[in-house]
Amino acid sequence: MPYPFSRGLFLLGPPISVPHDASADDLERFRRELEETLNRMTIEADEAVLRAGP
DSSP: OOOTTOOOOOOOOOOOOOOTTOOHHHHHHHHHHHHHHHHHHHHHHHHHHHHHOO
16 A cells, blocks of 8 residues: 555556357467466556666
8 A cells, every 4th residue: 555645656557358158279479478477568667667766
């Protein structure tokens, strides 16, 4: 929970739509895509916070 009046950062990634009839291979591909997107966004958020400074 952030302190009152503290700054925050909120990022949104692209939507990932998974069909209800996706095969196991498709699900694995979507899982990898989600993991890669989350990793990229974590790096982007970390860099943005470092640039902003205290």
